[in-house]
Amino acid sequence: MGGDHGPAVVLAGAAIALKRHPDTRFVLFGESDLVLPHLDADPELSAASTFHHCDVSIRMDDKPSQALRQGRYKSSMWRAIEAVKTREADVAVSAGNTGALMAMAKFCLRTMANIERPAIAAIWPTLRGDSIVLDVGATIGADAQQLIDFSMMGGAMARALFGVERPTVGLLNIGVEEVKGQDEIREAGRFLKETPLSGIDYRGFVEGDDLGKGTVDVVVTEGFTGNIALKTAEGTAKQIGAYLRAAMSQTWLAKAGYILARSAFERLRDKMDPRKANGGVFLGLNGIVIKSHGGTDAEGIAAAIDLAHAMARNGLREKIEADLKSFYLRVSEEAAEIPESNLQ
Template identity: 50%
Template sequence: MGGDIGPAAIVGGMARALRKDKSLSFDLFGDEAVIAPEVARHPALARAITIHHTTEKIESDEKPSQAIRRARNTSMGLAINAVKEGHAHAALSGGNTGALMAIAKLALRTMPGIDRPALAALLPTMTHDLVMLDLGANTECDAQNLVQFAVMGAAYSRTVLSIDRPRVKLLNIGTEELKGTDELKEAAALLRDATYLPMAFDGFTEGDKLSRGDVDVVVTDGFSGNIALKTAEGTARFVTDLLRRAFTSSLRSKAGFALSKPALNLLKVHLDPNNHNGAVFLGLNGLVVKSHGSANPKGVANAIGVAARMVRNDITNKIGQDLDEFRAHAFADEAEA
């Protein structure tokens, strides 16, 4: 039951998701005395929810190493264990990201062929949403890590966005082949040769080009990815705040706001992080989704929707198949050499 807003947003999001998808069911881990009154506000949830009582939780400022040691009876640990034991198809949390990653990795382990899991999310562009990873799980990555991220990101794009052959680019300081670190250049060479994979590698992209919509999957290390994500979120808030101030500075501007309101509402919807909520830890033997801690019910419902689509489209198996094919070709190339 992690998150900044508390159980009201989570339970409200569950109710909203259930209205869209009647086949959903939920296991909710947390303090029943706090949860039950919120559930009572949404009678339709009664048939679709099971509350598992615990008063223990992972704090927002808790170190991952400490969280691992006492995870067993916490709401976060119990939710992830439900996935491990096959009692749930996916775990969703709005709590401490570092702790969630550490507990999930320890409990679920990484898939064969994956060295490190990555945090992936959808970002809005001028034309469509793109998948970006890693967004903070791994601050340092080698070429093999980046290739694995590309495989996982492409599977995400095919599963959630229904793009048959996603265009994949590596985030770099320039688009020229000679630019970037050795790790980026090596990853680019490997991806350029992997024409047998269900993706279209298209070289490098820069941070200022992410919003154009000419790419479906952007791959980077977690350090650069986290900075890029937070810069984009900050810019979106800056633009909306600037427009709000501009349209309330005088009577004339307020009149202009009334005329422009439909267009501004479209902009607000496009930039609202709740419409893109639901980052996913890819590469684990189980599905774990991270919700924004500040997500409202609409945001929580969107994160639940992401999890449901990934479960139904069997993303874990798709990633495994693509990785098997990549490794088979890599071994064949080594044998020929």
């Protein structure tokens, strides 16, 4: 029911994703009046789907507290998340209200053991292929322990998504020297450097321009900075797109050149297409929830479902759980090895 365009676009996106991955099965939640007509018109999608009617839908402008009060247990958003909890679904995908989705996901799925706060991970297209950036806005601020947790969760996601054995991880900072940055970042950096972890290859601090370069597989930051960086990059890409369009339509020669090079421009547009990187993955909860941009179209929804498919097929949740478990086991073993006398 979510997103700026509602079920029409969400179901059109599901149909595209189903063609690409015919093994996908959908559990759909929404208002039958609005969903069933689209479903009836597409027998293939219909055959791959189970539909559950819900009376209540969360609006795009509901506050998280409002959404929880009015939509808990019964809204389409809640029930999609609950399907992950009951293991009826592997992943929940929603184009709805981000704040409400996060609040409901936290309430319904709870955070994983030892994880204090969830993070939202974004796929970031780079010159070297895709990277993962987290947190891009689940919470503001993060202490050293949370940044370390984000590093492990991002690493597990990179393994599940990119198939690399030990993904490279960097902490986003304003310089690469060890003395730079906020205390929390320096503390997390020191720990990650001194404590080699099996799941990730820690490469130190990275800066804002390393995001586009793809210097590391996983860039870790707290949610405020991550959100600003993500939107700044989106804004810059749009700005340059506008410059390019203006430049190419200014003279007859430029227009002629544009026509000759049209396929090259189409490849470029494809490369810069924000719909392709659509889907913020909620990490650190007992279940995977993916948030699609509300304003996207069917192609964007399909990209978010593709991502959900990859996450489920490659066992993201299990990978994160195993990594965190072995990490916290090791931390507690190390703590147990400290002689009593040192603690006095």
